[in-house]
Amino acid sequence: MNRIIICSSERDECDFLKEELEDFGKVVKVVESLDFFISQWESSTSINTIVFSEYVVKNNSSFEKLIKQVKATSPEVQMLFLHFREIDGFMQSLSDLEIICISYIDLTPGMILTKLQTESRKQAAQDIPVFIKEETIDNIDENSGDTFLYTRNEQEPKNQVHMPEQMVSRVEEEPEILDDNQENTNSSEKILKSMILKGKELRKVLEIKKSHSDIRIEDLNFDPLLQKRKKFRDRFIGTIIIAITGVEKGVGCTHTSLLIANYLAKQKFSVALVEANESNEYKEIESSYEGVDSDLLISSSFYINGVHFYKNQKNIDVIPLLSGEYAYIVLDLGNYVETESYNEFLRANIQIVVGSSRDWKQHKIDEFIDSQIHLDQSNWRICLPLSDKQDVKDLKKKLSRRQLYTVPYFPDPFDSSEAIEDFMEKMLKINQQHRLSLLRKKMLNVFQ
Structure with a gap:
């Protein structure tokens, strides 16, 4: 369950946002102004989402500093900004900081929920580790007996698969066969997902094993603890x-x-x-x-x-x-x-x-x-x-x-x-x- 902070000085707006977000998470705090935001945010645990209203922004440059500070300490936190101003340099800087910006003019019921859920899915997709660089899959075509090499370029997006030229040409030549065998495609996707999950589990085991075997006390840095x-x-x-x-x-x-x-x-x-x-x-x-x-x-x-x-x-x-x-x-x-x-x-x-x-x-x-x-x-x-x-x-x-x-x-x-x-x-x-x-x-x- 997501935990949400709403930063708004308008009670009606807060009520609207609470109703909009009730299926997305739990609103743990409503902040009426940003002057105490840092202390209140740090005292709240496991915050996933922060919704800012333009009504609480009094100084653009200070607000940007606040956003950067939150991003630096908790890059995984989603932030959404509701605004009524035109797109300007300030709005562009927020977009560059990966803040979800929604205009009140374009706002419709359900839009906030859709935007946050979409960004959550994107984040989840980006978090899937690349653990297979090369994998040999035999007998893709049982009649031909061909063997193909399944590869993915590390520079490509994580949800794209690099297909060998032989397979690409076959797809171009036989589009109807692929359409008729949708069930086989779904089955292949399930196998691939299963392989990813198994690989993820294996990677965790190997990382834990390595962490226990490679730690040396003399290599640890205790300076932050001593300074604190x-x-x-x-x-x-x-x-x-x-x-x-x-x-x-x-x-x-x-x-x-x-x-x-x-x-x-x-x-x-x-x-x-x-x-x-x-x-x-x-x-x-x-x-x-x-x-x-x-x-x-x-x-x-x-x-x-x-x-x-x-x-x-x-x-x-x-x-x-x-x-x-x-x-x-x-x-x-x-x-x-x-x-x-x-x-x-x-x-x-x-x-x-x-x-x-x-x-x-x-x-x-x-x-x-x-x-x-x-x-x-x-x-x-x-x-x-x-x-x-x-x-x-x-x-x-x-x-x-x-x-x-x-x-x-x-x-x-x-x-x-x-x-x-x-x-x-x-x-x-x-x-x-x-x-x-x-x-x-x-x-x-x-x-x-």
């Missing part, structure tokens, strides 16, 4: 990386980063705050703190109240920082379009997006989300500095499944207050993070 375990330890037990990026310039990334870093330092954690952008504001912060002209400051880093500031790290390398015994590394990435270290945001343990809740700027958050639909967004935390209560309320309705946090008004990020501490604990869940870290460390020691 190392990542697990770094993520929950070692240094925690917090990355802050903004949906546009000037939304308050640096102010939010300073609030976070200083809060962590006040909690007695060792903290590194990295200016992973080209704004060069940290130089001015040092100048203000030291009371000297910024042109006289040539150091690459400085300390304020227990926070180690790293200035103007355009293309940040986090690895040296991980060896610096920091409990937290805070990356101030700035505008996501301009930073050269956006990949560090994707790898961070805590991912924070700074935007504005003002109704005329909310579209910037939408654009950021739509441009990243090919990524897992389930851990994103959206911060809204200097927000109006009504604007936040409206935005929460619009982004009901998002983690939205209203940053309290606090002009001095180096100071502290009860409101800021409550906000930070609510957003970062520091105490909960370290409870989890201790628990994982305890369990890891038990298993070791």
Whole structure:
């Protein structure tokens, strides 16, 4: 039984698709938007088919990235795209990726089922292995006593058989005899199918036997397993990386980063705050703190109240920082379009997006989300500095499944207050993070 995901924001369309596909498989999930698709798809097991509606596509290039990512990890999954646009470059690229594209104008009841079943049969035919390259079949014509060689060219399609010239000429000369002996033809087809099945079984036995006899431990590659375990330890037990990026310039990334870093330092954690952008504001912060002209400051880093500031790290390398015994590394990435270290945001343990809740700027958050639909967004935390209560309320309705946090008004990020501490604990869940870290460390020691 096939397992199907439907990606559509239209309830009527979902009901129609469920009825259309009830004979093809089981609809296991309906996804209303693509922003959480990756996490939902990865959490669903044994998915065979994904049906996309054009209503959920907000950004063509990001949608193509999503398709390629699914194809790369699960090439066997069938994907169908329902559209109302004309055939253009985007549609052609989907066709090149072997996506089944059906126009709403051409759509008729039963068409989706027919298309999917046809593609399934094609896939099944392509999966039949070629195990006979040459086979001698004796006594094809008992009267003549001729012997023919049954061959197939590896470059030919798997459902075509290369016939010898003698047999081709005989077919051309005696078409009526072939028509009269349809029963014999069917019998030959059954024999051939039986031979294919037997050969397939024999091939499996030989492969199993070979796999048991040829395996050498020294030839095995354990790197992926070791890397996965190392990542697990770094993520929950070692240094925690917090990355802050903004949906546009000037939304308050640096102010939010300073609030976070200083809060962590006040909690007695060792903290590194990295200016992973080209704004060069940290130089001015040092100048203000030291009371000297910024042109006289040539150091690459400085300390304020227990926070180690790293200035103007355009293309940040986090690895040296991980060896610096920091409990937290805070990356101030700035505008996501301009930073050269956006990949560090994707790898961070805590991912924070700074935007504005003002109704005329909310579209910037939408654009950021739509441009990243090919990524897992389930851990994103959206911060809204200097927000109006009504604007936040409206935005929460619009982004009901998002983690939205209203940053309290606090002009001095180096100071502290009860409101800021409550906000930070609510957003970062520091105490909960370290409870989890201790628990994982305890369990890891038990298993070791």
